[in-house]
Amino acid sequence: METVSVAMTAAPKSLPILSTIFKLSTDIRETSERVETNKSQCEQLSERIDTLIGFLAERDLSRCLNEAMHIALNRFEAFLRRCLEYISTFLETGWFKRIVNNKDFEKKFQDLNRELTQYSNDLNFGIGLNNMQSTKKQEENHYTDNYSSDASQNPATMDESHEYENDFIEKKTAEIADDDEHSGIAARQVPPSGKNSPFVNTARSAGNIEQAQQSVFISGLWNYAYNQYNLAYGPFPHQLVFNSTTRKLHGYGEDNVGQYILNGTFSEENRQMEMTQSYQYGTGNPTLNLGHQDKMQLNWNAQRKIFEGVAYSNVQERRCRCLSNNSSCWPNASVWQTFNESINGQLIFPKPSAAVCNSNPPNVNACITVTEKWPNSFWRSEQAGAMQSAHWENSSCSIFFNSTTCNQGSVPILAVNATLPEHVQATLQLVNRYNLRLxxxxxxxxxxxxxxxxxxxxxxxxxxxxxxxxxNTLSCTGENISNAIRIGAGIQWGEVYKWLAQYNLVAIGGASSTVGASGGFLQGGGHSLLSRWKGFAADQVIEYDVIMADGRRQTVNSCQNVDLFWALRGGGGGTFAVVLSVTLRTYPSPSMISCIHFLKPPNNTRYASFVHHFVQLLPTLADSGWAGYFYLTMETFTLVFFLPNGNNDIANTTINQLMNNFTDFNFKQPAYHSYPTFISFFVKILESSSATGNNVILGSRLIPEIIIRNQPNQVADTFLQVKDGNGSLLIGHLVAGGKASDTTQNNSINPAWRTALLHMIYARSWNDSTSIEDQEKLAKLVTEKVEILQTIAGGSQSGSYMNEADPNERDWQQKFFGSLEIYNRLKSIKDNVDPNGIFQCRQCIGSDDWSIDLNCPKISNGNKCYLVIQLLLIVMSFLFNFKI
Ligand SMILES: Cc1cc2nc3c(=O)[nH]c(=O)nc-3n(C[C@H](O)[C@H](O)[C@H](O)COP(=O)(O)OP(=O)(O)OC[C@H]3O[C@@H](n4cnc5c(N)ncnc54)[C@H](O)[C@@H]3O)c2cc1C
Structure with missing residues (x-):
């Protein structure tokens, strides 16, 4: 068979040493075809050399021919001479020579292969040549060369072991093929026609036409093209070398993803080839090239004279994340510098919110300011490092006591202060390339x-x-929508309300000014004091603009990325994609009536009667349009209720109904107040109300409307049982029911919200000086209190709101998402859009496949098809290693 020499076709004439190198590689190849013993080892070494030389031939070496490259090339030449010399020793036959040649041959070949890999590094290719070292070949050699000279060896035993192994591999391959079929993994479809035809041999010339008629497997340059997600890529030049003796193929090339090497097999009889395309990590497009492998299966189309088929992506195995304390993988200073330049210098160093108080020397004035601002949620949201519930910073820095070991805690040491979509894309690219935790x-x-x-x-x-x-906008489904707004990821609800006031409009948002409008709040569902009036915040989404885990920017709406659209409206923040902006519906601003009472019941008995009366009246209040919040401590009951677009008479009547029999309570506030617009109400009542900065843990349950209507006394008794003293609060949210019960909304909001009337939260706070042990006790108490709430929430099938939930919730998959069926649907969407698990957060979709700290994948996620594929490789190499 004629072999088109990769090396000779492309040798640049300007570098004499390269001609020598290419000549040596040809000699090695020809010699290995003629050797009498250890033939496959020799051929394998030769093929690896050819691959490396192929890369060499592709480079414009004149541009990088520095001193180091000169030295590397000279060493490589010397190495090739040694290889040729060694391989030539196997040309001689005879039993004596065979024994001599077999002595330590495996080790010698291993050494040469290892050395070759080193040259690949020295020559700056980073080619994973190890992949090309087939242990199976070594094994075959071992049998052919050793046992053929040993008459006492029982051939039957040998054959059996081979049969077992082949059988095993076939079974495994079949299993994987089955799994692929059912996996839903997108097959990369090679285009059936047109000039993008894959594997068109461009090496055919008049001289080899005769041979081409016999064999379609011709070594040389091929064109390769593919289709993915209806987009065509290529053609790309692609070197292939077919070995007619071993029926193995090797090659290399570079496409829009990156540089890759190819290894596989071909069959002359069936005119098929199968190969693995191994992308070289760090080459090409960092967002596409995950150092992964694609498996190609191609058949000869005699009519069109091309190979056609499919490729299955074998996504890189999930690995433990590289963390900032690991200098062996964390990007070095020059990488950060280059990255920082690429994002317009937006890299910053976050600090825990109390850091200045414990700095060395302490910054007294700055610390006074911090202490004053500690509960201010605006001040917190303006710092990259600060969390609103301060304990999540997990730092020893404190405003309450001086710590000599003020540490970073859980605050990342570096942050990208993104202001442009490109900053987010660049961040995702870096995260993918260095396998960082994000x-x-x-x-x-x-x-x-x-x-x-x-x-x-x-x-x-x-x-x-x-x-x-x-x-005015026409939605992708053809709906005419007026007064929509598109808001960027950093916008907070207070800003939305104020900005919309100029148009006399309102959006369905949070009670706190500082909660983000498009982040975790919205993606987790988002309840509002207006949600009984117009539905949940997530029900208002028309479209998202997102950056995907692989760095692609995508529009997500009812027509594009439909599954992701469903998931991003209830499935939780930090899970599926980075939301850059969201387009939301708005409504004409309603007038508002507020009713605020701080009640101090004279004794426990009166307190209990009021709670019973309140719960009994809740359906009436809800039917009249009231929404709002109520708070129970051991001795007090606070009512903060609102009536959007309400009628004063109805407000009067219903509140009177509530309070009439409780004139002995200590009323300190006016019963109710009217506001002409939502903004006038918001500025007066809510804007300054969201104090944060405390250490707080909470848990929650959604209480079905039917239970409140049918079993009000049981509900009231449960509230009384749960309410507590000492820094605890039982919070009721009357934010469900009404328009929030609209089950026609096709999104992933926890269905328990659609049947609920109340959302009940038990919250507990503690001081910085509280011991870890006591904190654990409080966490346990929260879980116990929530279990009590669960008795009126539908028992084990009850629901909880993921954004205001117990971080230790046991069955969070069912509790936060409604059922395991919904959870699994969300998980399969997550696997599709983020197969490598770049987005991780506590109790978020797919986080159960990761360790508690979310830094390492669990091994037991065997239902991932790409991991099954990995399993084959592991099993095969284990088998071979074992036999060797
Ligand atoms: C004072 C206060 C008031 C609250 N009021 C309400 C309320 O009225 N109604 C209600 O439903 N909830 C309320 N919450 C709960 C609130 O919904 C959650 O705290 C929510 O997580 C806040 O989202 P965020 O984006 O502002 O917060 P963050 O802590 O910044 O983010 C929360 C989660 O979303 C992810 N995330 C943030 N931005 C993005 C983005 N652009 N793309 C993808 N992921 C993102 C983060 O990774 C994280 O997982 C309140 C909370 C507090 C502390």
Missing amino acids: VIKTTGHDFSGRSTANGALLLWLHHMKNFTFIN
């Missing part, structure tokens, strides 16, 4: 600490503050 943060409000993580790189979106008003 956390996304907008405001740090998360009650489960999901927006900070020790050792991570922080993507801080606070300064992405774009607002766009969209007068």
Whole structure:
């Protein structure tokens, strides 16, 4: 068979040493075809050399021919001479020579292969040549060369072991093929026609036409093209070398993903080839090239004279994340510098919020300011490092006592202060390339600490503050929508309300000014004092603009990325993609009536009667349009209720109904007040009310409307049983029911919300000086209290709101997402959009596949098809290693 020499076709004439190197490689190849013993070892070494030389031939070496490269090339030439000399020793036959040649041959070949890999590094290719070292070949050699000279060896035993092994591999391959079929993994479809045809041999010339008629497997340059997600890529030049003796193929090339090497087999009889395309990590497009492998299966199309087939992506195995304390993988200073330049210098160093108080020397004035601002949620959201519930910073820095060991805690040491989509994309690229742990943060409000993580790189979106008003828009489904708004990731609800006031509009948002409008709040569902009036915040989403885990920017709506659209409206923040902006519906601003009472019942008996009366009246209050919040401590009951677009008479009547029999309570506030617009109400009542900065843990349950209507006394008794003293609060949210019960909404909001009337939270706070042991006791208490709430929430199938939930919730998959069926649907969407698990957060979709600190994948996630594929490789190499 004619072999088109990779080396000779492309040798640049300007470098004499290269001609020598290419000549030596040809001699090695020809010699290995003629050797009498250890033939496959020789051929294998020769093929690896050819691959390396192929890369060499592709380079414009004149541009990088420095001193180091000169030395490397000279050494490589000397190495090739040694290889040729060694391989030539196997040309001689005879039993004596065979024994001499077999002595230590494995080790010698291993040494040469290892050395070759070193040259690959020295020559700066980073080619994973190890992949090309087939242990199976060594094994075959071992049998052919050793046992053929040993008459006492029982051939039957040998054959049996081979049969077993082949059988085993076939079975494994079949299993994987089955899994691939059912996996839903997108097959990379090679285009059936057109000039992008894959594997068109461009090496055919008049001289080899005769041979081409016999064999379609011709070594040389091929064109390769593929289709993915309806997009065509290529053609790309692609070197292939077919070995007619071993029926193995090797090659290399570079496509839009990166440089790769190819290894596989071919069959002349079936005119098929199968190969693994191993991308070389660090080459090409960092967002696409994960150092992964694709498996190609191609058949000869005699009519079109091309190979066609499919490729299955074998995504890189999930690995433990590289954390900032690991200098062996964490990017070095020059990488950070280059990265920082690429993001316009937006790299910053976050600090825990109390850091200045414990600095060395302490900054007294700065610390006074920090102490004053400690509970201010605006001040907190303006710092990359600060969390609203301070304990999630997990730092020893404190405003309450002086710590000599003020540490970083769980605050990442580096953050990207993103202001542009490109900053987010560059961050994802870096994270993918270096396998970094990533956390996304907008405001740090998360009650489960999901927006900070020790050792991570922080993507801080606070300064992405774009607002766009969209007068009229046609949705992708053809709906005409007026007065939509597009808001950037950093926008907070207070800003939305104020900005919309100029148009006399309102959006369905949070009670706190500082909660992010498009981050965890929205993606987790988002309840509002207006949600009974117009539905949940996530029900208002028209479209998202996102950056995917692989760095691609995508539009997500009812027509594009439909599954992701469903998941991003209830499935939780920090899980599926980075939201750059969201387009939301708005509504004409309602007038508001507020009713605020701070009640101090004279005794426990009166307290209990009031709670019973209140719960009995709740359906009436709800039917009249009231929404709002109520708070129970051991001795007090606070009512903060609102009536959007309400009628004064109805407000009067219903509140009178509530309070009439409780005139002995200590009323300190006016019963109710009217506001002409939402903004006038918001500024007066809510804007300054969201104090944070405390250490707090909470747990929650959604209480079904039917239970409140049918079993009010049991509900009231449960509230009384749960309410507590000493820094605890039982919080009721009357934010469900009404329009929030709209089950026609096709999104992933926990279905328990749709049947609920109340959302009940038990919250517990503690001081910085509270011991870890006592904190654990409090956490346990929260779990116990929630279990009591569960008795009126539907028992074991009850639901909880993921954004205001117990970080130790046991069955969080069912509790936060409604059922395991919904959870699994969300998980399969997560696996599709983020197969490598770049986005991780506590009790978020897919986090159960990772260690508790979310830094390492668990091994037991065998239902991932790409891991099954990995399993084959592991099993095979284990088998071979074992036999060797
Ligand atoms: C004072 C206070 C008031 C609250 N009021 C309400 C309320 O009225 N209604 C209600 O439903 N909830 C309320 N919450 C709970 C709130 O919904 C959660 O705290 C929520 O996680 C806040 O989202 P965030 O983006 O502001 O916070 P962050 O802590 O910044 O982020 C929360 C989660 O979302 C992820 N995330 C943030 N931004 C993005 C993004 N752009 N793309 C992808 N992921 C992102 C983060 O990684 C993290 O996992 C309140 C909380 C507090 C502390």
